[in-house]
Amino acid sequence: EDQVTQSPEALRLQEGESSSLNCSYTVSGLRGLFWYRQDPGKGPEFLFTLYSAGEEKEKERLKATLTKKESFLHITAPKPEDSATYLCAVRSNDYKLSFGAGTTVTVRA
């Protein structure tokens, strides 16, 4: 059974204080690792897909990286508008997504 574990559960940052979120996974044949952003009361919003170890994707202050066992979402010089819950999900051989519980990031001005 695919498993996805995200850490930490919550992260409080000062504006400009860079940090990383972790997503560790076990999956029977990785067919994509996904990062989503979720704002309170809204649906998840797609950020990135990573397919193979060593791959990196960037969007504004966010950078996602992938190894064979985990993915990191780096937030560089965060701003208050980066406050959200970040969800990680993996897709395996049966093409379904398995989600982690998420990391809630709060950025204080």
Add this chain to the structure above:
Amino acid sequence: NAGVTQTPKFRVLKTGQSMTLLCAQDMNHEYMYWYRQDPGMGLRLIHYSVGEGTTAKGEVPDGYNVSRLKKQNFLLGLESAAPSQTSVYFCASSYDGATYEQYFGPGTRLTVT
């Protein structure tokens, strides 16, 4: 494009009542999904559909039924609501199941008393 829309946004049911949640997408996606999201847990797949007229069970299908009569719509039904079905329900869609990302709707908050 509206993307993925869900109705209603909020609903309160009494135990034993029934209801249907409607999901619509205007992106011509083949695949559609229903998830539930509970505090401290990841999104869990209830049912999904790989095309018009097809449905399949996900991780937590008990107590729910679905139908996909039209490509753009995916309905989730609760025949006899239970307090354990109190949750936030999200619909999602994707172009296919193998290579493309899923796009999510805004969610329906359901409370069963």
